[in-house]
Amino acid sequence: MIRRKVVLHFPREKVDKPIVSKLVRDYGLDFNILKASITPREEGLLVMEITGEEKDYQRGLEYLENCGVRVQPLSQDVARNEDRCTHCGACLAVCPTRALYMDSESMQVIFDREECVACELCVKVCPPRAMEIRY
Amino acid sequence: MGKTIQEINERIKSGKAVVVTAEEIIDLVREKGVEKVARRVDVITTGTFGPMCSSGALINLGHPKPRMKIHRAWLNDVPAYCGIAAVDLYLGATEMAEHDPLNEVFPGEFRYGGGHVIEDLVAGKKVRLRAESYGTDCYPLRKWEAEITIHDLPDARLFNPRNAYQNYNVAVNLSDRVLYTYMGVLRPNLGNANYCSAGQLSPLLNDPLFRTIGVGTRIFLGGGIGYVVDRGTQHNPDVPRTKSGHPKRPSGTLAVMGDLKGMSPRYLVGYSMLGYGATLAVGIGVPIPVLDEEVVEAAAVSDSDLYAPVVDYSVDYPQGTGRVLGEVSYAQLRSGEVEILGKRVPTASLSSYSRAREIACLLKEWIQSGRFLLTEPVELLPCPVRERGGGK
Numbered sequence: 001m002i003r004r005k006v007v008l009h010f011p012r013e014k015v016d017k018p019i020v021s022k023l024v025r026d027y028g029l030d031f032n033i034l035k036a037s038i039t040p041r042e043e044g045l046l047v048m049e050i051t052g053e054e055k056d057y058q059r060g061l062e063y064l065e066n067c068g069v070r071v072q073p074l075s076q077d078v079a080r081n082e083d084r085c086t087h088c089g090a091c092l093a094v095c096p097t098r099a100l101y102m103d104s105e106s107m108q109v110i111f112d113r114e115e116c117v118a119c120e121l122c123v124k125v126c127p128p129r130a131m132e133i134r135y
Numbered sequence: 136m137g138k139t140i141q142e143i144n145e146r147i148k149s150g151k152a153v154v155v156t157a158e159e160i161i162d163l164v165r166e167k168g169v170e171k172v173a174r175r176v177d178v179i180t181t182g183t184f185g186p187m188c189s190s191g192a193l194i195n196l197g198h199p200k201p202r203m204k205i206h207r208a209w210l211n212d213v214p215a216y217c218g219i220a221a222v223d224l225y226l227g228a229t230e231m232a233e234h235d236p237l238n239e240v241f242p243g244e245f246r247y248g249g250g251h252v253i254e255d256l257v258a259g260k261k262v263r264l265r266a267e268s269y270g271t272d273c274y275p276l277r278k279w280e281a282e283i284t285i286h287d288l289p290d291a292r293l294f295n296p297r298n299a300y301q302n303y304n305v306a307v308n309l310s311d312r313v314l315y316t317y318m319g320v321l322r323p324n325l326g327n328a329n330y331c332s333a334g335q336l337s338p339l340l341n342d343p344l345f346r347t348i349g350v351g352t353r354i355f356l357g358g359g360i361g362y363v364v365d366r367g368t369q370h371n372p373d374v375p376r377t378k379s380g381h382p383k384r385p386s387g388t389l390a391v392m393g394d395l396k397g398m399s400p401r402y403l404v405g406y407s408m409l410g411y412g413a414t415l416a417v418g419i420g421v422p423i424p425v426l427d428e429e430v431v432e433a434a435a436v437s438d439s440d441l442y443a444p445v446v447d448y449s450v451d452y453p454q455g456t457g458r459v460l461g462e463v464s465y466a467q468l469r470s471g472e473v474e475i476l477g478k479r480v481p482t483a484s485l486s487s488y489s490r491a492r493e494i495a496c497l498l499k500e501w502i503q504s505g506r507f508l509l510t511e512p513v514e515l516l517p518c519p520v521r522e523r524g525g526g527k
Contacts, residue, residue: 086184093320093481127319129246
């Protein structure tokens with residue numbers, strides 16, 4: 001059993017076709033949509049967590065890519081500009097998954113990308129604007 | 136016993152001074168006792184790094200040809216105050232770029248303001264100057280546009296009327312809607328508690344009665360050298376204190392000044408507070424000369440001995456009711472969770488403790504290497520408790 005977060009980029013012409021639902025029906029995968037911005041006649045973006053067997057996951061991804069969907073691991077979604085982060089900790093107030101937490105020794109804010117669900121709440125809350133959305 | 140600042144400076148010059156940070160002194164006193172530490176240690180270094188809105192840059196542009204009496208001016212579209220001599224300007228940290236939507240779409244992002252211009256200047260980046268005048272016989276030029284860098288400026292000083300607050304509120308939200316404040320985002324129903332002090336490392340919490348810090352004290356300011364030029368605005372030493380004399384409310388403040396040209400963008404960072412405004416995060420480090428045992432005792436307090444008031448920012452703060460919900464220690468705040476009105480509330484800081492530590496360590500190095508000498512304050516800051524002769 002594996003659990004991965006991915007970002008799916010849908011080309012404009014595929015936005016109005018049912019694609020993702022087949023992951024459940026034909027590939028036995030579960031998914032949880034974390035974020036979606038799909039508007040008709042534009043490129044769509046879907047952030048989701050996929051759960052299932054490794055081989056089904058690989059086949060599912062292949063299917064998506066054959067449909068013209070670009071798949072990207074979520075770790076590239078929210079990134080921290082290390083030069084701008086001052087390690088104040090203001091982001092801790094809004095991070096829902098504790099992907100951002102304070103290391104009690106170094107008193108520096110740790111960003112655990114594995115825990116990040118790309119809710120983007122930290123992006124505008126960060127005073128030096130060190131948290132960036134990267135697609 | 137007792138040491139003078141002159142004696143301490145002699146030891147610094149000969150490379151023999153013993154310097155410790157305000158963090159290191161805590162364990163040192165626990166191990167060896169106040170008396171021994173007061174004899175051995177010469178200087179205690181402190182540090183803080185956080186948003187300090189009452190900050191700005193005093194700039195002299197130098198005259199263009201022909202000369203100009205500037206009536207209005209903008210740096211990267213951020214208006215500067217021009218109501219002083221011809222080519223002098225004051226650029227405030229919280230001034231927003233013209234045409235910024237502010238809070239029109241709430242909460243506004245406040246992406247670029249005076250604090251960001253100051254950061255860009257210090258980083259050596261090009262800044263766009265736009266100036267207007269009505270023209271006079273002696274100053275005929277009416278319009279001036281140029282790209283400038285800090286190197287082109289005859290004078291660029293950081294002049295901050297209120298910095299380094301001695302203690303500060305812990306902000307919480309008792310209402311049922313999200314609040315966007317200068318203390319960060321406050322989630323409803325005590326969703327989080329935000330604080331803003333370096334606690335045991337903070338300059339003024341290590342000299343609670345201002346026995347050593349005064350007008351003329353040389354300090355680490357924004358990565359360069361600065362001076363305490365006066366008490367800061369809202370300096371209010373008349374507040375409840377712990378037995379050790381440490382204020383339990385926001386209390387003393389410092390007005391500081393220094394040459395912007397020697398400073399660094401690592402310690403002057405433009406901040407954007409969602410739904411509130413732009414500001415500047417300032418790094419300050421103040422050296423405390425170990426004149427006697429009392430100085431050591433006051434500096435040896437740890438986060439568990441320092442208390443901050445918890446204030447509701449939905450009603451009490453904006454309406455100025457003065458109500459305090461309770462007091463929590465900085466040790467509790469730094470643990471990540473505090474108890475307020477019977478509820479466990481996660482904490483977040485706006486002041487960077489790691490960068491405060493970095494500043495205290497850097498100042499320690501400067502003093503140890505003989506690059507930084509202490510100054511004798513020409514006047515101490517007002518403090519009724521000290522003036523009455525009461526140490527504690």
